[in-house]
Amino acid sequence: MNQAPGGTPAPATADLTTSRAATVLLGQGMTRTYHGRTVLHGVDLSVPRGQTVAVLGPSGAGKSTMLRCLAGLEPLQEGTVAFQGELLSRAGAAPRSAGGRIGMVFQQFNLFPHLTAAQNVSLAPRRARGVPRARADEQARALLARVGLLDHCDHYPYELSGGQQQRVAIARSLAMGPELMLFDEPTSALDPEFTREVLSVMRDLADSGMTVVVVTHEMDFARRGADRIVFMADGRIVEDGPAEDVLTAPRQERTRRFLDQILSE
Ligand SMILES: Nc1ncnc2c1ncn2[C@@H]1O[C@H](COP(=O)(O)OP(=O)(O)OP(=O)(O)O)[C@@H](O)[C@H]1O
Numbered sequence: 360m361n362q363a364p365g366g367t368p369a370p371a372t373a374d375l376t377t378s379r380a381a382t383v384l385l386g387q388g389m390t391r392t393y394h395g396r397t398v399l400h401g402v403d404l405s406v407p408r409g410q411t412v413a414v415l416g417p418s419g420a421g422k423s424t425m426l427r428c429l430a431g432l433e434p435l436q437e438g439t440v441a442f443q444g445e446l447l448s449r450a451g452a453a454p455r456s457a458g459g460r461i462g463m464v465f466q467q468f469n470l471f472p473h474l475t476a477a478q479n480v481s482l483a484p485r486r487a488r489g490v491p492r493a494r495a496d497e498q499a500r501a502l503l504a505r506v507g508l509l510d511h512c513d514h515y516p517y518e519l520s521g522g523q524q525q526r527v528a529i530a531r532s533l534a535m536g537p538e539l540m541l542f543d544e545p546t547s548a549l550d551p552e553f554t555r556e557v558l559s560v561m562r563d564l565a566d567s568g569m570t571v572v573v574v575t576h577e578m579d580f581a582r583r584g585a586d587r588i589v590f591m592a593d594g595r596i597v598e599d600g601p602a603e604d605v606l607t608a609p610r611q612e613r614t615r616r617f618l619d620q621i622l623s624e
């Protein structure tokens with residue numbers, strides 16, 4: 360096992376330094392084990408600035424685990440994760456938080472039920488960054504307008520649809536000024552009509568130049584919204600390439616089987 364001594368940060372490798380400009384996120388040899396069972400087998404993933412990556416794969420493939428490792432939310436048994444050329448996570452040490460610089464949106468929105476949409480969005484900038492209330496509120500309203508919720512700023516989560524709540528959750532992540540957004544099946548808890556509006560917000564984000572990695576089963580989004588598709592199975596990346604190529608001419612039999620199955624559903 361690649362045990363590094365605890366406490367001291369490992370030196371940045373030449374790889375990390377030279378790739379600083381173009382690569383926002385770099386996972387190398389990421390291995391994750393739960394109770395002695397390896398669910399991520401030395402996975403490498405490099406995400407260039409501005410790219411939208413869709414991660415596809417069957418249930419249990421390790422997609423969420425990989426995303427959490429990339430976000431520095433889970434320790435690695437082997438390997439490293441670097442964000443903007445800084446080491447975020449390495450084997451044998453607790454990962455460092457990237458603060459709000461990596462935004463993460465999950466299937467469950469986890470909004471505070473006792474706070475309005477605008478209060479949910481302004482909370483972290485106020486608490487973690489000390490932004491004054493009036494400015495944080497103004498920024499929250501601008502972000503809610505950006506996700507199409509200007510009229511719902513003062514509504515509580517129970518007054519909002521699932522799709523609206525998910526857009527508040529996206530605005531909440533954006534409030535911390537992330538340089539990278541990670542989404543884990545952001546629409547899989549939503550009805551189709553609400554799925555569309557969330558996907559459209561994600562498309563706008565990607566079009567604005569945000570770097571995005573999204574685990575999704577939405578093939579339309581993968582086809583039209585993603586630059587690149589990473590297909591995972593059994594804790595490994597099986598195929599990785601331009602979205603159009605992977606979807607229309609997958610090179611691996613495993614990818615082909617998955618696509619045939621999902622497209623016939
Ligand atoms: N906290 C945990 N403790 C133990 N095992 C876990 C834990 N989290 C994930 N696993 C296991 O790791 C494997 C990969 O899980 P993961 O959630 O990453 O898959 P996934 O590709 O996101 O699947 P899905 O499409 O169902 O969300 C699974 O076998 C799962 O049971």
Ligand SMILES: [Mg+2]
Pocket residue numbers: 422423424543
């Ligand atoms: Mg998952």
